[in-house]
Amino acid sequence: MTARFGIALAALSALAVSGTPAWSQDAATLKKDMIGQWELSTTERSKTCVVTLKSDSTPQGLKLELEPGCAAALPFTKDITAWNIKGLDIVRLQDAAGQSVIDFTEVETGIFEGLRTGEGIYILQNLAAARSLAKSMDQMIGDWAMVRGNGQSICGLTLTNTEATPDDFQVFLKPRCDPAVLAFAPTVWRLERGQLLLMSQSGEVWHFEADDNAQWRRVPDSADPLIMLRQ
Numbered sequence: 001m002t003a004r005f006g007i008a009l010a011a012l013s014a015l016a017v018s019g020t021p022a023w024s025q026d027a028a029t030l031k032k033d034m035i036g037q038w039e040l041s042t043t044e045r046s047k048t049c050v051v052t053l054k055s056d057s058t059p060q061g062l063k064l065e066l067e068p069g070c071a072a073a074l075p076f077t078k079d080i081t082a083w084n085i086k087g088l089d090i091v092r093l094q095d096a097a098g099q100s101v102i103d104f105t106e107v108e109t110g111i112f113e114g115l116r117t118g119e120g121i122y123i124l125q126n127l128a129a130a131r132s133l134a135k136s137m138d139q140m141i142g143d144w145a146m147v148r149g150n151g152q153s154i155c156g157l158t159l160t161n162t163e164a165t166p167d168d169f170q171v172f173l174k175p176r177c178d179p180a181v182l183a184f185a186p187t188v189w190r191l192e193r194g195q196l197l198l199m200s201q202s203g204e205v206w207h208f209e210a211d212d213n214a215q216w217r218r219v220p221d222s223a224d225p226l227i228m229l230r231q
Contacts, residue, residue: 031055031062031085039130040074040093041123043192045137046166047073050127051093053083060096076101076116091124108193137161137191143231146181149224154178156231157186164188171198195219196228 034053041048049070054063061082071078081096091104091112104112104124112124138161146155156174164170168188173181184206186198196208196216208216208228218226 026088027085030089030091034083034085034091037127038124039127040070040077041125041130042074043121043123043167045123045130046163048130049074049077051124058082060098061092061094064093074122076119111193140189140191140196145229145231146178147227147229149227155181159189168199 032055035055036053038051038053039045039048040051050067051070052065054065056063061084064080064083066077066080077093079095080093080101082094082098084092084094086092086103089105093101093104093114095101102114102116102122104114104122107113110126110129114122114124116122140159141161143156143158145153146157147153155177157177158172158174160170160172162170164187168190171186171189173186184198184204185200186206187201188199190197190199194209196210198206198208206226207219209219210216211227215230216228218228
């Protein structure tokens with residue numbers, strides 16, 4: 001008997017003795033962690049819905065409550081009657097027949113993504129964390145300066161809360177910007193997974209990460225960094 005076969009046989013024996021799949025405890029932990037209030041939203045929270053996941057069982061799955069405005073904000077939620085954990089790590093919001101309305105998987109700690117074909121990606125995250133993000137977005141509104149690493153200002157811009165699309169907001173450049181910024185010509189901005197994104201009509205995107213609340217540095221970093229400072 002080879003060593004590899006012996007290890008495999010020992011694992012199978014342990015599984016047979018336990019009588020349960022090796023991943024059951026992980027699924028049980030995930031179920032426990034999901035109990036509470038969550039925000040279901042579009043990627044940038046332009047449309048939101050509060051979902052309360054409960055531990056009580058029903059014939060269709062586990063109980064949940066949707067706030068009254070959910071169906072108006074996200075029409076597909078009218079079909080959701082229960083939730084469950086499927087497989088190793090799938091959080092399923094399902095209909096009365098037990099069929100998936102949308103399945104979520106964790107992409108970052110406490111942040112889950114789900115895809116609805118033809119509609120796009122939706123986010124499920126802890127309600128308190130989601131509201132903290134909303135506060136962060138509000139703090140971004142206003143005037144900013146784009147500067148080089150040596151402190152030289154090359155452009156002024158204003159981030160607004162005016163929706164250009166359901167998930168993006170208008171940004172305006174001030175006069176006398178550097179040619180490189182003018183060539184980029186950002187028209188919209190948004191916060192996404194801890195980054196500030198500036199986007200042009202051509203689809204070009206500049207990514208910035210926060211050094212602190214008043215300073216954002218373009219990534220990936222370079223020998224001549226580009227920094228956004230609150231004015």
